[in-house]
Amino acid sequence: MSKQTKVSTDGAKAVATWNTGIKRDWSILRELVSKDFKLKYRRSVLGVAWSVLNPLLMMVVMSVVFTHFMRGANMPPEIYPVYLIIGNITFSLMSAATNDGMWSIINAAPLLKKVKINRIVFPVQKVLFSLVNFGLSLIAVAFVMVWARIPLSWNILFIVPFLTYILLFCIGLGLFLATLAVFFRDVIHLWSVVLTAWTYLTPIFYTMDILPEYLQHLMRFNPMYQYIDYFRTFLLYQQAPSLRANAACLVMALIALAVGYLVFRKNEHKFILYI
Structure with a gap:
């Protein structure tokens, strides 16, 4: 030969x-x-319906609580529920994906000790599962949009790049957190604090115009603001997201994915010693 x-x-x-x-x-x-x-959804009477009901109920509660707070903002009251539920389900996607991804390697310890398997599957699986639940939550968004008389437009096609950006971002963050959690269990407790702070530092229930100008500039570096604003732009405001918005979302997603992947691959051979 x-x-x-x-x-x-x-x-x-x-x-x-x-x-x-x-x-x-x-x-x-x-x-x-x-x-x-x-x-x-095992032993749940309503089952999958909770993926639709949960964001709807949260939207109702938060609308009642924050509608008075938002009276001084530049936000028509009839579209505020849509504004709110979009921000809420998007942030919940990231929160669920990263929380579950962080635990993925630790929870898979019995399997990893017995079977040779690609370890990266477990954090990615948790993100994909959160994405499935997010897809079901979009039914709730559709109901609220019908109630608010907001029609769909061709801009709905931008949901494809949006899902791509946030999926890559969550996978990267999930891989990073899964690695840290294996070696430092304190990360698990710290992340819940970070998520709480991140929730209030992201315009989920308030609008950008109520913030001081310097905070509005700093908000541009918040990945979740970029993703939520992108989602609201094409779904609520029915406008095509700008090239700059697409670039910002893509760059943040790729940075998170690159860092998470490299950290995970560099340390995965030591997981078995710590789980």
């Missing part, structure tokens, strides 16, 4: 092995997401 033929054969084997690994990991991902979905 010639040297060139051998290289070609080795390359074909490498590609075949890679494809087999991808198919296996994807199959595991589907099974894990399905398992989590069944467990979440």
Whole structure:
């Protein structure tokens, strides 16, 4: 066999092995997401309906609480519920994805100690499961939009890049937190504090115009503000997000993904010693 033929054969084997690994990991991902979905709604009378009811009920409660607070802001009261539920479900997606992703490696310890499996599957699976719940929450958004008489427009197509951006961001953050949690359990408690602070530092129930000018400038560096504002732009305000908004969302997603992936891959071989 010639040297060139051998290289070609080795390359074909490498590609075949890679494809087999991808198919296996994807199959595991589907099974894990399905398992989590069944467990979440097991012995629940309303079942999946809670993914729609929960954001609706939260929107009602928060609307009652904050409507008076928002009277001085530049926000028509009839669209405030839509403004609120969009911000709430988007932030909840990130919160659930990162919380569950942070625990993913620790909770998978019994399996990881017995079976050789791609460890990255577990944090990614938690993010995908949160994305499924987010998709169901969009039904609640549709109900509120009908109530507020806000029609859909062709701008709804921007939901594809939006979901791509926030999915990549959550995967990166989930991988990073999953790694830290394995070595430093204090991160688990600290993250709940960070999320609480992040909630109030993000315009979920208030608008940017009530903030001082210097805080409005600082808000541009808040990834969740960028994603929520992007979502509101095409769904609530029915405008195409600007090229600058797309660039900001994509750059933040790629930075989070790169950092999370590199930290995870660099340390994953030591997980078995700490879980």
